[in-house]
Amino acid sequence: MFGITDPAIWVGYLLALVFTLACLVYGLLNWNNGVEGERDDS
Amino acid sequence: MTVDTGLFVGMTLVYLVLIIGLGYLGYRxxxxxxxxxxxxxxxxxxVLALSYGATFISTSAIVGFGGVAAQLGMGMIWLTVLNIGLGIFIAFVFFGKRTRRIGHKLRAVTFPDLMGKCYGSPFMQYAAGTVIxxxxxxxxxxxxxxxxxxxxSTxxxxxxxxxxxxxxxxxxxxVLGGLIAVMYTDALQGGIMLVGMTILLVLTYIRLGGVVEAHTALAGMSDLVPExxxxxxxxxxxxxPAFGSSIWLTLVTTLVLGVGIGVLxxxxxxxxxxxxxxSRALNRAVLVGGPFILMMTGVxxxxxxxxxxYFYQAEGVTALAAATNGNVDTIIPNFINASMPDLFVVVFMLALLAAAMSTLSSLFHTMGTSLGFDVIRRTGTEKATMRPIRLATVAMIVVSIILAFIMPGSIIARATAMFMGLCASAFLPTYAHAMYSSRPSLKSAKMSLVTGxxxxxxxxxxVHxxxxxxxxxSNLLFGVPAVLSAxxxxxxxxxxxxxxxxxALLVGWxxxxxxxTADTEESAGAA
Structure with a gap:
């Protein structure tokens, strides 16, 4: 993938991007959640 | 690095004026x-996301660990996976929200204070403060x-x-502006770091002819690995590296796991x-924190x-051979100095200065509050006062400066990994237990902290x-550098x-x- 042949490396890059995407999606989906006074179970 | 010193001095002065201004704002x-x-x-x-990220990422993460990547290769990307997955997502979503909520409820103001109040134990506060x-x-x-x-060098x-x-x-x-000054300046420093690392990534790929071309060329250099x-x-x-080899063990256990888990x-x-x-602020900070860390350690x-x-194409040698005196910490600066335009060299140097300052300021503040509030304060009044904490901060800064003159210069990346390892071993199970148990067990916390x-x-x-x-x-007591072999x-x-x-935590619990249970049964029997 993108010139990297060892799966142990490109899977690492893929996961780094997936986790970054997860941070973005989580932040957007919960943009207005968690205001003081609301229940927050995390 | 050798650059236009006048340009660097000028930009550094502007940067320092901004930092002092933000510090003054924090003081006010x-x-x-x-x-x-x-x-x-x-x-x-x-501000939280940038401050967290800028504190997390020091110059050693960029220059020291970047140099290690030049030596050991792209396997270091697994540390980025943990940095984002554990260091941001798990840290903010699963630990951050509870820490904020419990910290507010108990009016905790430091990490040892939080531990002491969660477990209702001055010992936990002293012990955590002392480890720090x-x-x-x-x-x-x-x-x-x-x-x-x-x-x-600059x-x-x-x-x-x-x-x-x-x-x-x-x-x-x-000392004067406390955590407000630290976090405001961190945010500016984080912004500078983001700009510097983004430009570095883009210019590197341009310099090497494109993304695929650069990676293909690197993959084709495997026969050049030094003996x-x-x-x-x-x-x-x-x-x-080959599974189970000494380099694989160092990469996976010390660099990826040690630093990756330690951050929690x-x-x-x-x-x-x-x-x-x-918690809304934490949700929003996750959105900024993830991409920020990707652009720091990933790049x-x-x-x-x-x-x-680059070094093979330009000079016919590997990066390690191009390092000054074989010191891997010099690889990234040497590369930037040799391959990048002058203006970017200055921007990158400012980014490195910002990375060092943002981490240092947070460590000064944490050490000062630990000594002045958690370790010393309990002999006095319950309410914290700023003056002893400021004095304690000055004392810890002096101790750190003395140590800096004593310690060897090649210890930067190793000391980072060591500190993160110590924090995870001593605090992580106890911290997680305090955050996730409605009635955390003091006995288990003491056993875990001491054992770790x-x-x-x-x-x-x-051994290590x-x-x-x-x-x-080990040499003094047993006559060997390590008591166990490879x-x-x-x-x-x-x-x-x-x-x-x-x-230890599970056994204590x-x-x-x-x-x-035994006490309850005894009471019931007596009744």
């Missing part, structure tokens, strides 16, 4: 103890050394002047969760590995040969100490529950 806004300790609990989410006061100066001294070495000023000047400027705004590294298990710079229980990061007013490790392609700390120190002093050989205790002497202390401290 610091009216009460809560302002000094937890930034008044009303920090903006973007004893362990953190080593990490702080390493950051000081890195910053001073960098300033010396501005061509004596090392002692650089170290003292660097410490004095950071000390000024930390010593090949014998240690290195198979190339675009592939993982770092007191200077945990305290930041208590600086925002609600540093990728560019670090790719410096091999003792196990980490024992493995570091007697990279540290035990340097410390000399592969054990390559296994990081964290990999041993963290499972032990977790097991089971014993506690057993005692409670």
């Amino acid at each position: 806004r610091t009216k009460e103890n809560d302002d000094y300790m937890v930034a008044g609990r009303k920090i903006h989410p973007v 006061v004893l362990g953190m100066p080593l990490y702080t001294a390493a950051i000081l050394i890195g910053g001073a070495q960098f300033i010396t 501005l061509q000023i004596p090392y002692t002047t650089a170290l003292l000047g660097f410490a004095a400027i950071v000390a000024l705004y930390v 010593a590294l090949a014998a240690g298990g290195l198979t190339g710079w675009a592939s993982m 229980a770092q007191p200077q990061l945990v305290v930041r969760f208590m600086t925002v007013k609600d 540093a490790f990728t560019v670090g590995a790719l410096t091999n392609v 700390t003792v196990a980490w120190f024992a493995w570091t002093s007697f 040969v990279k540290e035990s050989a340097a410390l000399g205790l 592969p054990w002497q390559d296994v990081d202390p964290l990999v041993i100490a963290l499972p032990l401290s977790t097991a 089971a014993l506690d529950r057993h005692e409670v």
Whole structure:
């Protein structure tokens, strides 16, 4: 993938991007959640 | 690095004026103890995310670990995976929200204070404070050394002047402006780091002819791996080292796991969760924090590995061969100096200065509050006062400076990994238990903290040969640099100490529950 042949490396890059995407999606989906006074179970 | 000194001095002065201005703003806004300790609990989410990220990422993460990537290759990307997955997502979503909520409820203002109040135990506060006061100066001294070495090489000023000047400027705004000043300046520094690393990534790929071309060229260099590294298990710079080899063990246990897990229980990061007013701010900070860390460590490790392609194409040598005196810390600066336009060299140097200052300021603040509030304060009144904490901060800064003059210059990346390993071993199970149990067990927390700390120190002093050989205790007592042979002497202390401290927590918890059950049955029988 993108010139990297060892799966142990490109899977690492893929996961780094997936986790970054997860941070973005989580932040957007919960943009207005968690205001003081609301229940927050995390 | 050698650049247009006039341009660098000019931009540095502008940067320092902004830093002092933000420090002054922090000073003006610091009216009460809560302002000094937890930034008044009303920090903006973007400031939180940048401050967390900038504290997390020091110069050693960029230059030191980037240099390690030049030596050991792209396998370092697994540290980025953990940095984002654990260091941001799990840290904010699963630890941050509870830390903020419980911290607010208990009015905790430091990490040891949080532990003490969660467990209702002054011992936990003292013990956590003591681990910080004893362990953190080593990490702080390493950051000081890195910053001073960098300033010396760029501005061509004596090392002692650089170290003292660097410490004095950071000390000024930390001591006077507390955590508000620290976090405001962190946010500016984080912004500069983001700009610097983004440009670095783009220019590197342009310089090497494109993304695929650069990676293909790196993968094609596997036959150039030096003999010593090949014998240690290195198979190339675009592939993982041979499974189970000494380089694989160092990469996976010390660098990826040690640093990746260690970040979850770092007191200077945990305290930041208590600086925002609600969980919404933490949700929003996740959105900024993830991409920020990707652009820091992801870029540093990728560019670090790719410096091999640049040096091979330009000079016919590997990155390690191009390092000054074989020191891997010089690879990234050498690469930037040789391959980048002058203006960017200056921007990148500012980014490195910002990275060093942002980490250093947070460590100064955490050490000062630990000593002045958690360790000393309990002999006096319950309410924190800023004056003793400021004096304690000055004292810890002086200790760190003295240590920086004593410690060897090549210890930067190792000291970072050591500190993170110690934090995870000593604090992580106890911290997680406090956050996730409605009635946390004090006995289990004490057992875990003591076991984790003792196990980490024992493995570091007697088994993990990279540290035990340097410390000399094993040699003094047993006549050998490490009491166990390979592969054990390559296994990081964290990999041993963290499972032990977790097991101690579980055993203590089971014993506690057993005692409670027995007491209840006894009371019922008596009734």
